[in-house]
């Protein structure tokens with residue numbers, strides 16, 4: 001097997017299974033196989049999926065800087081999968097809220113979406129992630145050309161909306177949203193530095 005085949009047939013399935021572990025742990029805790037969801041299981045499931053969605057967007061945004069710093073070009077082969085896992089966990093978080101928290105009551109859902117700004121922020125992030133997930137397939141990517149790149153820069157907006165969404169609902173201890181905000185600032189800062197460097201006369205190619 002050459003390197004590309006190893007990535008495709010060995011490493012991608014392994015990474016896929018690792019990314020699935022948080023969801024499997026939630027399922028295991030829900031059916032009582034392992035762990036405990038505490039006194040408020042719906043909130044616990046909601047929180048776990050929300051944290052993993054935010055974690056995965058940070059990991060996905062970290063791929064390009066890490067690749068450029070280390071020269072490990074193979075990292076790019078995992079970026080789409082990681083992005084799709086961000087979408088998966090955000091969707092599970094959204095569906096948990098829709099079905100278990102709001103119990104599909106349309107009036108409650110509309111009221112939350114329009115009157116609780118942190119929910120509006122989260123919903124905007126889910127919409128952006130949906131657009132990115134739909135257009136993540138190679139055929140569409142080719143058809144969209146430069147617009148694809150522009151849309152996929154929204155990953156930073158998703159990160160910012162996710163952090164803001166989290167920050168807004170925390171009552172006292174902002175340590176966790178602050179850590180996410182710091183990570184996002186570093187990732188965005190690296191990206192901006194690189195794009196400024198590439199704007200020097202004669203060099204127009206943006207970093208991938």
Ligand code: HEM
Nearest residue numbers: 043046047050051053054090094097122123125126162166
């Ligand atoms: C329509 C979309 C969304 C809705 C309705 C929603 C709803 C909620 C709700 C109700 C909570 C509070 C749970 C509690 O009281 O503890 C929450 C927490 C959270 N959400 Fe969302 N959310 C959405 C999208 C997102 C997205 C896209 C992300 C990340 C990218 C995200 C990340 C989080 C995080 C990190 C928390 C805090 C978890 C914790 O307290 O540990 N949410 N969300």
